[in-house]
Amino acid sequence: MLQKIGIGVLVSGSGSNLQSIIDHIENGTLDAEIRVVLSNNPEAYALERCRKHRIPATVVDHRQFSSREEFDRRVIEILKTSGVDLVVMAGFMRILSPEFFRAFPRKILNIHPALLPAFPGTHVQQKAVEYGVKFSGCTVHFADEGVDTGPIIIQAVVPVREDDTADDLAARILKEEHRIYPQAIQYYAEGRIEIEGRKVRIRCDRRMEDIALHNPPLTRF
Ligand code: GAR
Secondary structure, eight states, rough: OOOOEEEEEEESSOOOHHHHHHHHTTSHHHHHHHHHHHHHHHOHHHHHHHHHTTTOOEEOOOGGGSSHHHHHHHHHHHHHHHSEEEESSSSSOOOOHHHHHHTTTOOOOEEEOOOOTTTSSSSSSHHHHHHHSSEEEEEEEEEOOOSSSSEEEEEEEOOTTTOOOOOHHHHHHHHHHHHHHHHHHHHHHHEEEEEETEEEEOOOEEEOOOOOOSSOOOOOO
16 A cells, blocks of 8 residues: 655646546545645635535735745745645746745646747747647646756647647647646656656656657658
8 A cells, every 4th residue: 555645736726737636536546645735816716626625725825925935935834734745736827936945855846738848938828829839738847946947757749730729729738737747646656756867767667659740640651
């Protein structure tokens, strides 16, 4: 029997990634326990999801703090007193200060709706559509002091279609986010993740096949 890791989930909005984590915990495929959910936004729908599932949730409204550091200190304090082993940012729209990374070294995960290092930052599905890339996707990575720069754990690739709006692409990506985030947390819970500099190694029996994707499809070659 695996020891369950205690996670703290940071949210700002809808919380569909939080929902996917909750669902996988409830159906027994993710060996984790949500110790606390923290939202910087009192209106976040994620808080409603917590109520429905009886998960402890706290609002720490960043507007009530005079500096980023002060806000972060309060969040760190709550995470520590809740006994959190791993911090999971799930649509958390705040940049963390260096103190946060010192408090949870290599223990903070983030999900980003693009294939990093392409399109870091915000409004990235719109940027991917405008740029004309043929594939995009999502990335789970360890957070570090840069913006979306930390070592990559897992990525999923989806096609970008010619008539896609940013919303179409976002929905296609989100479906994959809901699969790769629980998987990344489960790898972590099972102690399968090793970090060597920028590279993350997953101790796993299965290997990715040597496949290539083409968009548009090849008709001849
Ligand atoms: C997700 O697409 C997530 O990847 C993105 O915000 C959305 C949150 O959705 N996060 C970022 O852009 C972080 N830079 P959710 O609240 O429904 O999980």
